[in-house]
Amino acid sequence: MELYFAVLALACLQSFVLSDFQGDALASLRDSLNATNGQLMDWNPNQVNPCTWSNVMCDPNNNVVSVTLSSMNFSGSLSPKVGLLRTLTTLTLRGNGITGEIPEEYGNLKSLTNLDLENNRLTGQIPASLGNLKKLQFLSLSENNLSGSIPDSLSTLPNLINLQLDSNNLGGQIPPALFKVSKYNLTGNKLNCGINLPHPCASDSGNSGSSRKSKVGIIIGVVGGLVLLLLCGMLVFLYKGRRNGYRREVFVDVAGEVDGRIAFGQLKRFAWRELQIATDNFSEKSVLGQGGFGKVYKGVLADGTKIAVKRLTDFESPGGDAAFQCEVEMISVAVHKNLLRLIGFCTTPTERLLVYPFMQNLSVAYRLREVKPGEPVLDWSTRKKVALGAARGLEYLHEHCNPKIIHRDVKAANVLLDEDFEAVVGDFGLAKLVDVRRTNVTTQVRGTMGHIAPEYLSTGKSSERTDVFGYGIMLLELVTGQRAIDFSRLEEEDDVLLLDHVKKLEREKKLDAIVDRNLNKNYNMQEVEMMIKVALLCTQASPEERPLMSEVVRMLEGEGLAERWEEWQHIEVTRRQEYERLQRRFDWGEDSVYNQDAIELSGGR
Structure with missing residues (x-):
């Protein structure tokens, strides 16, 4: 930590x-x-x-x-x-x-x-x-x-x-x-x-x-x-x-589309009044979530279609409406069953809004930690399906979009669930739509503490490997149901970071102690161990050592995990020794005060 x-x-x-x-x-x-x-x-x-x-x-x-x-x-x-x-x-x-x-x-x-x-x-x-x-x-x-x-x-x-x-x-x-x-x-x-x-x-x-x-x-x-x-x-x-x-077609190089042609005719430009009515004048009662990019409101269009409206903050991108529309169209090109589909957008001199279909089962974070009494929690088979679906969505963004799209804030709150509990990755590409000059972090890093890769923190440079790190933390969320960072564990003299906590239990061969209690032991321990191993491979300190998302998909499907895991164990021994050496050099003291609410640079949507 x-x-x-x-x-x-x-x-x-x-x-x-x-x-x-x-x-x-x-x-x-x-x-x-x-x-x-x-x-x-x-x-x-x-x-x-x-x-x-x-x-x-x-x-x-x-x-x-x-x-x-x-x-x-x-x-x-x-x-x-x-x-x-x-x-x-x-x-x-x-x-x-x-x-x-x-x-x-x-x-x-x-x-x-x-x-x-x-x-x-x-x-x-x-x-x-x-x-x-x-x-x-x-x-x-x-x-x-x-x-x-x-x-x-x-x-x-x-x-x-x-x-x-x-x-x-x-x-x-x-x-x-x-x-x-x-x-x-x-x-x-x-x-x-x-x-x-x-x-x-x-x-x-x-x-x-x-x-x-x-x-x-x-x-x-x-x-x-x-x-x-x-x-x-x-x-x-x-x-x-x-x-x-x-409307003229825009030609881009996107794998899986005939001749690389994508027509943006289906991307609707909504009127401000239309979305104002749909969300009951952006009532606080309609708020589904709030994060670093703005609030998300539930809405219903005149034809009865349920929508989610993201009202962006920090939207003042240079170039105004035309530049914003161009970036929106680039995002809309990414079409995959495990990616949240953009329905349309709205711009005014003072507002930027994105319109998505409403996800009936909300987010993975909600289903893990915020369910109301009587609502079902995620069973183990659904969690496995979520892990694979989110991996496939990120694989598409990284390896099948040209230019590739880096999410920058992969976490359970940004993985949504449709009516069939299929994983749908949301908020991808939004970092390109906002004015990063207005962030309150001097490094201009976007993300949520505990999910952010160390090299992104130290250099401000993101890549698809930073997404892989965030995905690995999300896997740990799926297994444990816990937050990526939790200061309440300080009272137990335990690791604040979920990643460090899991690594400790893995070394001690006590992984069963970390599995989400809401599962009531209805899970396969071998599958739990497999998912944790994939998560630890994804969260290695060196970005070069992390797998590509296509490799993650294959490992989740049962191919190539054993070999990668054996290599990781050798690397981890050396890394642990170096960590302990550095730990002796940094003494933060016991009087340090941390505010968990301030930790999120881009919070749950």
């Missing part, structure tokens, strides 16, 4: 100074875009790791992989220094007023799969260096003022599947190989299109994604043969459909 709080104390006093090139490159982009005082306020390379910045996502090694700055009304230009971000896979700057040329240095972004600069005021030629982006799949430069010819190098991109160059001032001959791209739109330019080449300027699949400006341009300006007339007719039809509510 002493070591744990020593790490916390050091972390809370530490000032993070970022000097790596990623922070410099992103800060250069912020400056070149002429960001105002209200935009990208947390992009400060002298204070914060860029992986905590709004609209930025990183991989487990803290490499920047995604920058999304759509519709934020920037008026500046593109910084060449962005070309230094060699791990960047997604760069989206659509819907701004960006001027100037596309830097040649963007051809150095060797990991890039998605480049979206649509609907800006870019001028100059398309850099031939973009032909170096061999992993590029989606390129949209539509609705700009680009001129010159289309570089032949674009036709050599082996993975390009969607090319949108419509509504520019491009001219000259179209490289014939571009017509092999499955989705393309070249309309609204001065290209040699359909006269000497037997090809239309837009593929059938590309038409549905063409912009309003390009469609109007086709209707007004394209004349010629029967093919072009039919094309115009189809575009007019699509244009009218769009005005009647058609």
